[in-house]
Amino acid sequence: SQQGEEDPQALSIQEGENATMNCSYKTSINNLQWYRQNSGRGLVHLILIRSNEREKHSGRLRVTLDTSKKSSSLLITASRAADTASYFCALGRQGRKNDYKLSFGAGTTVTVRA
Amino acid sequence: KAGVTQTPRYLIKTRGQQVTLSCSPISGHRSVSWYQQTPGQGLQFLFEYFSETQRNKGNFPGRFSGRQFSNSRSEMNVSTLELGDSALYLCASRLSTVNYGYTFGSGTRLTVV
Numbered sequence: 231s232q233q234g235e236e237d238p239q240a241l242s243i244q245e246g247e248n249a250t251m252n253c254s255y256k257t258s259i260n261n262l263q264w265y266r267q268n269s270g271r272g273l274v275h276l277i278l279i280r281s282n283e284r285e286k287h288s289g290r291l292r293v294t295l296d297t298s299k300k301s302s303s304l305l306i307t308a309s310r311a312a313d314t315a316s317y318f319c320a321l322g323r324q325g326r327k328n329d330y331k332l333s334f335g336a337g338t339t340v341t342v343r344a
Numbered sequence: 345k346a347g348v349t350q351t352p353r354y355l356i357k358t359r360g361q362q363v364t365l366s367c368s369p370i371s372g373h374r375s376v377s378w379y380q381q382t383p384g385q386g387l388q389f390l391f392e393y394f395s396e397t398q399r400n401k402g403n404f405p406g407r408f409s410g411r412q413f414s415n416s417r418s419e420m421n422v423s424t425l426e427l428g429d430s431a432l433y434l435c436a437s438r439l440s441t442v443n444y445g446y447t448f449g450s451g452t453r454l455t456v457v
Contacts, residue, residue, distance in 0.1 A: 261443050270381075270432060270453075272348075275445035318387065324442050329400040332377070332436075332446060334387035 232257055234302075234319040234335035242341045249306040251338040253319030254299075261322040262295055262302050263332065266315045273318065276304075309342045316340070346370065350435050350449035357456050362423040365452045369416050369437030375399075376418040377446065378410060381432040390433075393418055394440065422454075430456045 234253040243249050253262065261280045265273040279286045279295045279302070286293050292305040306313055316337040324330045349368040357363050369376050378390040389402040393412035410420040416437075422429055432453050436446035 263445055272434060272448035272450040275447065278443060278445050280443050322442065329392070330442055331389060331392065331400050333389060334379075336386045
């Protein structure tokens with residue numbers, strides 16, 4: 231499969247807690263990206279991590295990438311009600327013909343309870 | 345700067361009709377990609393255009409087509425609509441470099457009745 235597989239499918243946490251979701255994949259990648267989507271609207275780019283990077287931070291977000299295990303994780307610290315959304319991992323791959331494609335997983339639905 | 349603009353936001357069409365969706369990318373972004381999102385199949389890649397050329401295509405029937413204009417604006421067309429084409433169609437633009445995130449529009453919600 232050229233798509234990532236997210237785990238868990240759904241997550242419910244209390245406000246202030248941390249949320250962790252994982253993404254596993256099977257192909258080689260140029261980068262791995264995480265996106266957020268609120269209620270069927272457009273996706274918002276959160277963070278991109280290149281295949282030669284192991285960890286990146288952006289505000290309350292922390293992303294790790296282990297290319298030997300072909301897995302990534304997204305950690306949201308000190309969650310807020312506004313973090314309630316679906317989170318998608320996306321695999322960025324450039325083909326032999328210099329074509330580039332971003333393939334999305336099925337997503338993790340995160341609910342933050344007040 | 346202005347984001348990715350998709351028009352129309354909502355559309356209701358009858359089976360057998362055709363539809364054209366429009367996408368205006370962020371200024372300076374020459375790459376435009378289209379995705380179909382449904383509850384059952386998730387986000388499926390349709391195609392990517394760069395400098396008016398289709399660079400990549402997903403596994404969709406020939407009823408789905410697209411094009412890009414010299415100003416990078418893109419359109420996608422679906423002919424002979426089927427009920428299963430009901431979906432949220434998302435357009436995304438990015439700079440041409442590989443390690444750069446996509447900026448998505450708010451999407452066009454197409455309902456086929």
